[in-house]
Amino acid sequence: MLKKILFRNSTNFQFIFATLGALVGLTALCLSFQLTLDVQSFHSGEEDLFGPNSVVIQKKVTKLSSLGMNNTDFTDEEIEGLRQKEFITDVAPFESADFRVALSEVKGDGLPPFYADMFFQSIPDRFLDLDVNWEWNEDSEFVPIVLPRDFIMIINYGIAQSQGFNQISEELLMAARLTIHIKGESKNDKKIGRVVGFSQKISSILVPKSFLDSANEEFGSGNRIQPNRIFITTVDDSYGELEELMDEMNLDIAKSAIDVAKIKTIIGVIIGIFGIAAILIMLLSLMGFVQYSQLVLSKASYEIQTLLRLGYPIKSIVKTFIKQMTVIFGLITAASITIMLVIKLFVVNTWLDKNGIHLEESSIVPTIILALFCFGVFILSNLLNIRKTVRNLGKIQ
Amino acid sequence: MTITFNNLLPFPLEEYPHGNESVWKNNFELHLPKKIVLNASSGKGKSTFVNMIYGLRKDYSGELLIDGKNIADFTLDDWIELRKEKMSIVFQDLQLFPELTVFENLQLKNELKQHKTDEEMFEMLELLGIGDKKNQLCKNLSLGQQQRVAIIRALLQPFELLLMDEPFSHLDEQNASIALNLISKETDANQGGFILTTLGSYHGFQYEQELNL
Numbered sequence: 001m002l003k004k005i006l007f008r009n010s011t012n013f014q015f016i017f018a019t020l021g022a023l024v025g026l027t028a029l030c031l032s033f034q035l036t037l038d039v040q041s042f043h044s045g046e047e048d049l050f051g052p053n054s055v056v057i058q059k060k061v062t063k064l065s066s067l068g069m070n071n072t073d074f075t076d077e078e079i080e081g082l083r084q085k086e087f088i089t090d091v092a093p094f095e096s097a098d099f100r101v102a103l104s105e106v107k108g109d110g111l112p113p114f115y116a117d118m119f120f121q122s123i124p125d126r127f128l129d130l131d132v133n134w135e136w137n138e139d140s141e142f143v144p145i146v147l148p149r150d151f152i153m154i155i156n157y158g159i160a161q162s163q164g165f166n167q168i169s170e171e172l173l174m175a176a177r178l179t180i181h182i183k184g185e186s187k188n189d190k191k192i193g194r195v196v197g198f199s200q201k202i203s204s205i206l207v208p209k210s211f212l213d214s215a216n217e218e219f220g221s222g223n224r225i226q227p228n229r230i231f232i233t234t235v236d237d238s239y240g241e242l243e244e245l246m247d248e249m250n251l252d253i254a255k256s257a258i259d260v261a262k263i264k265t266i267i268g269v270i271i272g273i274f275g276i277a278a279i280l281i282m283l284l285s286l287m288g289f290v291q292y293s294q295l296v297l298s299k300a301s302y303e304i305q306t307l308l309r310l311g312y313p314i315k316s317i318v319k320t321f322i323k324q325m326t327v328i329f330g331l332i333t334a335a336s337i338t339i340m341l342v343i344k345l346f347v348v349n350t351w352l353d354k355n356g357i358h359l360e361e362s363s364i365v366p367t368i369i370l371a372l373f374c375f376g377v378f379i380l381s382n383l384l385n386i387r388k389t390v391r392n393l394g395k396i397q
Numbered sequence: 398m399t400i401t402f403n404n405l406l407p408f409p410l411e412e413y414p415h416g417n418e419s420v421w422k423n424n425f426e427l428h429l430p431k432k433i434v435l436n437a438s439s440g441k442g443k444s445t446f447v448n449m450i451y452g453l454r455k456d457y458s459g460e461l462l463i464d465g466k467n468i469a470d471f472t473l474d475d476w477i478e479l480r481k482e483k484m485s486i487v488f489q490d491l492q493l494f495p496e497l498t499v500f501e502n503l504q505l506k507n508e509l510k511q512h513k514t515d516e517e518m519f520e521m522l523e524l525l526g527i528g529d530k531k532n533q534l535c536k537n538l539s540l541g542q543q544q545r546v547a548i549i550r551a552l553l554q555p556f557e558l559l560l561m562d563e564p565f566s567h568l569d570e571q572n573a574s575i576a577l578n579l580i581s582k583e584t585d586a587n588q589g590g591f592i593l594t595t596l597g598s599y600h601g602f603q604y605e606q607e608l609n610l
Contacts, residue, residue, distance in 0.1 A: 004496075306492050309486070310509070311478075312481075
């Protein structure tokens with residue numbers, strides 16, 4: 001009955017305006033928050049192997065380098081300089097083999113006969129996050145190898161056709177053993193190797209550092225080789241600094257590697273702006289609701305004052321209002337979460353799928369918590385406003 | 398309940414002379430339960446007197462104490478508690494909820510303390526001759542009928558003091574007398590008292606004390 005007399009004079013215009021505002025604002029806020037979470041979790045398979053912010057840098061090969069007048073090696077000072085950069089968190093020069101390497105098939109393992117000169121390089125194990133055994137020691141059955149993904153493309157779509165042998169699947173290449181021919185300074189040897197993974201980011205043939213160190217010692221000339229490629233890990237969103245560094249040191253960086261970081265940052269900024277707009281809409285609708293309840297309260301001022309005169313506690317009058325607000329906000333919150341999910345699943349995800357972008361689904365629990373937090377803020381601010389207004393009405397009676 | 402008046406005088410009545418018999422600008426106490434009538438002509442401050450005791454007017458000099466406590470120190474919550482537990486009122490302007498039916502108006506008040514059953518409330522309506530108006534909106538009743546609803550509403554709580562500001566102004570003598578008997582009976586049942594203001598008619602009732610303005 002309290003509800004009947006207190007809400008008797010409430011107008012619909014303000015209510016619809018405030019409800020729509022809150023609905024749009026909360027939906028936009030939830031959506032931008034959820035998409036931010038999704039984008040945070042965005043990564044290609046490659047980044048799984050080498051971490052999201054790792055790139056390989058090397059100096060550009062120029063005409064002068066071809067003439068032997070310009071060295072592409074990194075000096076110790078340059079490496080130390082990289083370590084000093086604030087946006088770089090880890091620096092690891094590639095180690096190269098100090099001996100010649102060739103690979104051939106192991107008969108009976110399914111690969112066509114081949115023999116190819118190769119090279120080996122290694123990076124510290126901490127950069128690798130392969131789900132395979134990357135450990136190597138003297139007793140290991142084989143030497144694990146990571147090949148560039150482009151390598152198998154060249155074989156399958158170039159060499160295989162021109163040489164007239166069958167194409168090789170990644171699975172076959174990973175299942176088959178390879179013979180590693182080592183031609184050292186003073187002696188030669190053969191070892192068994194096996195491809196354990198492919199990399200998009202590193203155009204090099206990688207073996208475990210432990211193997212390279214041991215092989216360099218056994219077969220190498222003993223001369224120290226300056227690295228010409230360096231693996232670095234940067235902090236988030238530092239592609240700007242990275243590009244600056246590229247210009248400064250005349251570096252070459254696999255563009256695709258930084259594109260992901262770039263896109264993530266740009267999307268992050270766009271979603272951020274969208275999120276700020278959503279917060280503004282939310283604040284406006286919050287004000288709308290506070291004004292709406294103010295209006296309802298002032299239109300019901302006679303009823304509120306009379307109730308207080310009849311001995312109705314302030315608490316029960318406030319409770320009647322808040323109950324109603326809770327139902328309204330509850331519905332708005334539930335509707336916002338539903339609309340957000342519908343937009344995410346049927347609009348955003350469909351669009352992403354169409355464009356070949358796969359975002360890993362992140363949990364919606366944080367978004368629901370955010371929506372509930374907004375719900376709490378709405379209720380609390382209205383509660384404080386209503387209580388104050390009812391008290392004031394009681395005092396001026 | 399004891400109500401103490403210490404030189405009480407509403408600001409609007411400051412310029413008028415007040416005699417020794419007047420409640421204004423004198424020191425005296427009212428000890429309840431007692432049935433009291435306040436008889437005065439129009440404009441002397443009857444409603445002001447009632448509203449001051451009920452905590453609705455604060456524009457006065459002097460002191461008004463209820464059970465030894467200065468009402469100037471009461472908070473809004475104190476007043477609400479007092480109105481719920483110890484003090485009831487029939488406003489001169491009735492202050493009913495016009496959009497609610499007669500019975501809803503009564504239920505709204507009765508919900509606070511569950512003082513009467515629905516049957517008892519209906520019996521009161523019948524007694525005052527408006528049983529058939531039970532489900533009519535208050536705004537559609539005549540003033541006399543509305544006055545009877547307001548009287549019944551005031552009886553739907555326990556009270557030590559019932560304030561009534563010209564409660565029979567729109568009732569004929571016969572209906573006023575029936576209503577006054579009901580009020581008296583309920584006052585006794587609550588072991589409380591009342592203060593009734595009137596423009597001159599005593600409605601054939603024997604009051605225990607009479608106040609003047």
